[in-house]
Structures are given as C-alpha cells and as structure tokens.
Amino acid sequence: MTDPVLSVQGLTVEIPGRRGILRPVDDVSFDIAAGEILGVVGESGAGKSMTGNAVIGLLDPPARISAGQVMLKGEPIHTTKGDAIRRIRGKRMGMIFQDPLTSLNPLLTIGDQLTETILQHLDVSEPEARRRAMTALDDVGIPAVEDRIDSYPHQFSGGMRQRVVIALALCAEPEVVIADEPTTALDVSVQAQVLALLKRLCREKGLAVMLITHDMGVIAETADRVAVMYAGRMAELGPVRDVVTVAHHPYTAGLMASTPDASRGEARLRQIPGSMPRLGNLPAGCPFHPRCDRVGEKCRHDPRPDLSVDGGRAACWFPLTEKAET
Numbered sequence: 001m002t003d004p005v006l007s008v009q010g011l012t013v014e015i016p017g018r019r020g021i022l023r024p025v026d027d028v029s030f031d032i033a034a035g036e037i038l039g040v041v042g043e044s045g046a047g048k049s050m051t052g053n054a055v056i057g058l059l060d061p062p063a064r065i066s067a068g069q070v071m072l073k074g075e076p077i078h079t080t081k082g083d084a085i086r087r088i089r090g091k092r093m094g095m096i097f098q099d100p101l102t103s104l105n106p107l108l109t110i111g112d113q114l115t116e117t118i119l120q121h122l123d124v125s126e127p128e129a130r131r132r133a134m135t136a137l138d139d140v141g142i143p144a145v146e147d148r149i150d151s152y153p154h155q156f157s158g159g160m161r162q163r164v165v166i167a168l169a170l171c172a173e174p175e176v177v178i179a180d181e182p183t184t185a186l187d188v189s190v191q192a193q194v195l196a197l198l199k200r201l202c203r204e205k206g207l208a209v210m211l212i213t214h215d216m217g218v219i220a221e222t223a224d225r226v227a228v229m230y231a232g233r234m235a236e237l238g239p240v241r242d243v244v245t246v247a248h249h250p251y252t253a254g255l256m257a258s259t260p261d262a263s264r265g266e267a268r269l270r271q272i273p274g275s276m277p278r279l280g281n282l283p284a285g286c287p288f289h290p291r292c293d294r295v296g297e298k299c300r301h302d303p304r305p306d307l308s309v310d311g312g313r314a315a316c317w318f319p320l321t322e323k324a325e326t
C-alpha cells in the first residue's frame with residue numbers, strides 16, 4: 001500500500017461506568033489509502049460509530065481515547081483538541097451521517113450552507129465560494145443546480161438531501177471522509193445510487209473513505225477492504241473480494257449468510273443465533289464463542305488471538321480455513 005492517508009493504530013476508547021470501565025473500542029488498527037474505501041461492518045453495538053467518532057475527535061465525554069493513535073498523513077491528531085480539531089474536522093476530514101437532517105440547517109438554503117462552509121475553511125472570496133458551492137452540487141448530481149441552490153433542505157427528496165450532505169462534507173476538499181450508515185435511511189434503489197456516487201468521488205478526488213455500515217451487501221458493492229468488528233474489536237480485516245469469497249472468521253461468515261443475495265432472488269435470512277454481548281458483561285475467552293458453531297475449549301478461556309499482519313486475517317483460534325477443534 002502507498003503511504004496511508006489515515007492510519008489508526010491500537011485505538012482504544014474507554015467509558016468509566018459505575019461497575020467499572022467499558023471498552024467500546026479495543027485495540028483497533030487499520031490504514032486507509034487515498035482513493036480507497038475501507039468498509040467497517042458489524043451488528044449494532046459492535047463499536048463502529050464509536051471508532052469513527054474517535055477518529056474524527058467527536059467522542060462525547062466521559063468516553064475518551066485511552067490508548068493508541070490516529071495519524072492523518074503521518075501527523076498525530078488523537079491528542080488534538082478544541083479549535084484545532086474543529087479545523088481539521090471541517091477542512092481535512094468530512095463526516096456524513098445517516099440522517100441528512102442532522103447535518104443540514106433547515107433554516108438556511110443549501111447554497112448558503114455550502115458557501116458558509118467553504119468560506120470558513122478555504123481562503124476564497126464570496127463569489128468564488130458560491131461558484132464552488134455550485135460545482136460541489138453539480139459533482140454530486142443535483143440536477144438544475146442554478147435553480148436548486150437557493151432551495152431549503154425540506155424541498156429535496158431524501159436521496160437528494162443525502163447528496164447535498166455529501167457535497168457539504170466534500171466542499172472544503174477534505175482528505176478523509178467518514179460516512180456512518182450514509183444510506184440506511186434511503187430506499188434501496190436510491191441507496192445504490194448514493195453508494196455509487198460516493199465510490200466515484202472517492203476515486204476522482206483521491207479521498208480516504210471510512211464507510212460504516214451493518215450491511216455486508218453495502219460492503220460487497222462499495223468497499224475495497226473490509227474491517228469486521230465484534231464487541232469493540234476487529235474480528236477480520238482483508239480485501240473485500242477475498243473476504244466475500246472466503247470468510248476466515250465464523251462471525252464474518254455469519255454476517256455473509258445473513259445478507260440476502262438479490263441477484264439470486266434470496267429473501268430469507270439465516271440470522272446468527274444469539275446476540276452481541278453487552279460491554280459490561282463480556283464472556284471469558286473470545287466474546288463471539290457463545291454464538292459460534294466452531295467453538296473449541298480454547299475459545300472459552302483464552303482471549304482471541306490478535307489479527308496478525310501477515311498470515312492470519314481473522315482474530316480466531318479456529319478460522320474457517322482450518323479444521324475446527326473436535
């Protein structure tokens with residue numbers, strides 16, 4: 001891989017609670033290169049959003065980064081606070097959330113919101129900012145931009161609003177984009193269009209994109225590499241085409257099996273039995289072991305192995321490429 005734009009190493013987030021310290025993100029590491037989409041996938045509560053929020057400096061106290069580092073083009077940003085992190089967030093890292101209405105101000109036209117953001121982060125004149133706002137809207141496929149730029153968010157459909165949010169995240173020309181369930185609130189057909197747009201912009205603008213989703217289908221369609229998370233830790237990391245062909249971690253295989261393949265007309269899902277353990281009540285050994293059909297004695301007692309950089313792709317004692325313990 002060329003030098004990564006975003007490098008996350010050993011990232012750990014802690015939340016002090018009445019019954020002790022919770023670790024919603026535990027020793028998570030990944031890199032994202034320019035023009036690459038890393039998909040982060042897992043069920044609800046896996047720690048995906050918390051990872052994204054930690055990377056972009058948006059953790060709500062008392063949650064805090066307790067270990068590890070976040071490097072943006074080799075520069076550590078995990079200790080950056082206040083105005084400095086706000087500047088990085090607007091200018092160098094953009095964020096796209098699930099609900100476009102949380103990112104848009106209902107009282108301002110989309111043109112004013114874009115122009116304001118551009119003026120805040122780029123050293124350009126007001127007419128130039130307005131021109132760039134138009135280009136940004138054009139880039140995300142808003143038709144008849146000249147007629148729509150002075151419209152308010154509620155005058156757009158859900159899909160078009162999410163395009164505006166993408167324009168807003170990209171208008172200050174960031175290097176990294178974190179998209180947290182960007183299409184979950186949209187109809188399936190609109191979802192595909194918005195994901196295709198994100199992919200095109202990632203390639204054209206050389207963005208490093210972290211795409212957070214619970215949907216393996218979205219990953220298969222959109223991402224280049226995938227990080228599978230379970231109970232705050234990384235279960236598997238690898239190129240999407242390898243992972244969807246042969247999952248190494250039983251949890252990844254379970255996620256794949258519960259994703260319907262529309263091309264084969266599949267509708268019924270085979271859900272993974274059981275549910276993700278609560279953070280304050282993690283089982284001993286591998287946290288996935290109570291749900292795992294390959295569980296061996298080791299899994300009940302020994303912490304799961306680390307992901308090894310070369311060799312093992314999954315944090316599992318008995319990955320699917322090896323014979324299960326009998």
Ligand SMILES: Nc1ncnc2c1ncn2[C@@H]1O[C@H](COP(=O)(O)OP(=O)(O)OP(=O)(O)O)[C@@H](O)[C@H]1O
Pocket residue numbers: 015022024042043044045046047048049050051063214278279
């Ligand atoms: N303030 C908090 N105090 C205690 N636990 C928290 C707090 N905020 C989040 N958590 C827990 O942290 C874990 C990770 O949450 P996170 O939102 O990152 O999961 P996620 O994978 O993004 O799931 P979802 O898709 O539902 O958003 C969850 O178990 C959640 O209950």
